[in-house]
Amino acid sequence: MRWQQTGSRLNFVIACVSRAVLSYAFVLVACATPSRDSSPVQTDSLVYHLRRSPTEPGALAYVTAVYRNVGAGPVYFPRCTRNFAYPMYKLRRTGADSTRRLFTDWAFACVGGVPTGTIPPGDSVVIRVRVGSIDQPTMYPPLRPGDLIGDLRVELELCDHPSSDSDSCELAPQAKRSSNAFNVRY
Numbered sequence: 001m002r003w004q005q006t007g008s009r010l011n012f013v014i015a016c017v018s019r020a021v022l023s024y025a026f027v028l029v030a031c032a033t034p035s036r037d038s039s040p041v042q043t044d045s046l047v048y049h050l051r052r053s054p055t056e057p058g059a060l061a062y063v064t065a066v067y068r069n070v071g072a073g074p075v076y077f078p079r080c081t082r083n084f085a086y087p088m089y090k091l092r093r094t095g096a097d098s099t100r101r102l103f104t105d106w107a108f109a110c111v112g113g114v115p116t117g118t119i120p121p122g123d124s125v126v127i128r129v130r131v132g133s134i135d136q137p138t139m140y141p142p143l144r145p146g147d148l149i150g151d152l153r154v155e156l157e158l159c160d161h162p163s164s165d166s167d168s169c170e171l172a173p174q175a176k177r178s179s180n181a182f183n184v185r186y
Contacts, residue, residue: 013137014016031039034095034151034181039068041154041179048184050132050148059145059186060107065089065179068124075119076159078169080110084117087156094181097150103143105133116162116169129154131184149186154179 033046043065050059067087069075077087088108093100131152136143144184158177159169171177 009081018072033183036122037180039153039178039180040070040176041065042157043154043179043182046180046182048182049183050129050186056134058132059148060132060134061184063129063131063154065127065129065156065181066124067119067127067156067158067177069119069121072121074121074162076116076162076169077119077173078157078159078163079114079117080108082114084114086127087117087119087158089127089129089154089156091131091152092109092155092178093150094153095151097152098151101144101147102150102152103133104131105136106130115164116159119158120164127154127156145186148185151181151183153181 014136018053036042036046043063045063048063050061052059088110090101091104092098093102132148133143155174156177156179157169158172160172160176161170163169
């Protein structure tokens with residue numbers, strides 16, 4: 001929590017800026033934790049706190065996401081290179097936060113012509129996903145703290161059918177490849 005002077009008004013700001021309610025001169029922020037659901041991808045926690053580290057310059061946290069193939073047949077995934085043993089993924093906002101800006105400082109840089117990977121029935125994949133960002137001192141427009149936090153989901157790139165080239169793999173419906181909701185806060 002902190003007090004912030006804005007002109008002649010004094011604003012009270014709570015660091016968990018997932019949903020804001022403006023009331024007079026105060027900014028009150030609800031820090032609701034999403035509920036665990038039956039999403040096919042499950043995270044190791046429902047709340048992650050961005051922290052500064054002496055070894056990584058920025059505000060970061062790590063989400064462990066697990067997907068288990070509970071179907072009768074294999075599930076396929078695009079691979080970035082032949083050595084990729086797990087699906088590519090992205091982060092997306094969810095719920096009331098779904099229209100807010102989200103900044104991630106990483107992206108997959110892939111080669112083409114790589115066949116899809118396979119997750120056999122009953123097998124699982126574990127993916128470590130970084131949330132937050134390293135410091136961005138030259139970013140324009142400047143990175144806003146609210147661009148890194150809120151209610152998110154990990155969305156895996158999973159396919160129902162194989163492809164000789166991962167780039168042409170038709171993704172399964174979003175509901176079959178998304179994680180439970182989780183909250184990222186400072």
